[in-house]
Amino acid sequence: MKKTLLYLTCVLAVVFSACDNMSTKTEATHNEASEATADTAVAFENENSPDSAADGSIVDVDASGDADWNNVDMNLPNVDWPEFKGSDVEVRGNNRYSVYSVGEDVLFDTDKAEIRKGAEENLRKISSSIAQRHKDGQVRVYGYTDAQGSAGYNKDLAEKRAEAVKNWLQKNGNIAASRISVHPVGEAKPTASNETAKGRQQNRRVEIVVRNS
Template sequence: MKRTALCMACAITMAFTACNNVDEKTEATHDEATEATADTAVAFENENSPDSAADGTIVDIDASGDADWNNLDADLPTVDWPEFKDTDVDVRSNDKYSVYALGENVLFDTDKATIRKSAEANLQKISASIAQRSKDAPIRVYGYTDAKGSAGYNEGLAKQRAEAVKNWLVKNGNIDASRISVHPVGEAKPVRSNATAAGRQQNRRVEIAVRNS
C-alpha cells in the first residue's frame, strides 16, 4: 500500500513539473516571437507566410536566410532605360537591385490571374532586359493587391498572379525556374492610398525584382 501511494505521488510530481516546463517554454517562445522585428525574423518566420515576421511585418528573406532583400524598397530611383521606351513597364534600380513593375490593368483582368495576351510584349522586354543586365542573378516575383476583400483572399490572388508571371518567364522568357521565387505580399505594402479608386489601381501590381550581377 505504501509503495502504491509513493508511486502515485511521484507520478503526480513528474506530471506537474512537465506542465510547468511546457508553460515556461510556451511563454518564452510567445514573448520572443512577439518581440521579433525585421532583424530577428529569420528565426520567427510565419509558417504560412514565409515573408512575414511573427508580428505580421513583411520581411523579405530567401531560402538561404538572406535578409539583404529587406533594402529592396529603400530609395530605389526610377530609371529611364531605352528598352522600355513606349512600354507599360516602370523600372527602378540602384547598384544592388533592379525592379520591373507592371500594373494589374496591364497584366490581368479584374480578380483574375491569367496573363493577358496584350501583356506578353512587356514581359518579353523584361526577359530580354534581365538577360542583358543581370545574367544568372536571382529573381523574385512579388504580387500586390489593394485592400478590398479579405487579407486571405488578397494574398491568395497575389500568389496566383506572381506564379503566373513566374511561369510565363520560365516558359517564354527562357529563364531557369530555379532562379525565380514567388512572394505574395497582398495588401500589405500599398504605394498609394486605398481610399480612392486611382490609388487602389496603383496598388494592384506585380513587381519583378532582380539582384544585379
C-alpha cells in the same frame, strides 16, 4: 501547557500553509512570466521576420541562405532604360537591384490570374532586359493587391498572379526556374491610399525584383 503547545502548533500550521501558498503563487507567476516572455519573443520574431505572412515583408534570405535580400529597398529611384520607352513598365533600381513594376490592369483582367495576351509584350521586354543586364541574378516576383475583399482572398490572388508571371518568365523568357521565386504580399504593402480608386489601382501590381549578379 497543553494550551500553549496547541497554540504553537496552530501558528506553525498557518505559517507553513502561507509559505506553501506563496511558493505556489511564485511558481505560477514564474510560469506566467516565462510564457509571456516566450510569447513576446515569438511576436517579436514574427514582427521582424521578413518572411512573415502577416506583414508581407520581403524574405530576408534566398534558397542559398543569402541575406542580401533583407536590404532591398523597393522604393528605389526611377531609371530611364531605352528598352522600356513607351511601355507600361516602370523600372527602379540602383547598383544592386532592379525593380520592374507592372500594373495589375496591364497584366490581368479583374479578379483573374491568367496573363492577358496584350501583356506579353511587356513581359518580353522585361525578360530581355533581365538577360541583358542581370545575367544569372536571382529573380523574385512579388504580387500585390488593394485592400478590397478579405486579406486571405487578396493574398491568394496575389500568389496566383505572381506564380503566373513566374511561369511565363520561365517558359517564354528563358529564365531558369531555379532563379525565380514567388512572394505573394497581397494587401499588406500598399504604395498608395486604398481610400481612392486611383490609389487602389496603384496598389494592384506585380513587381519583379532582380539582384545584379
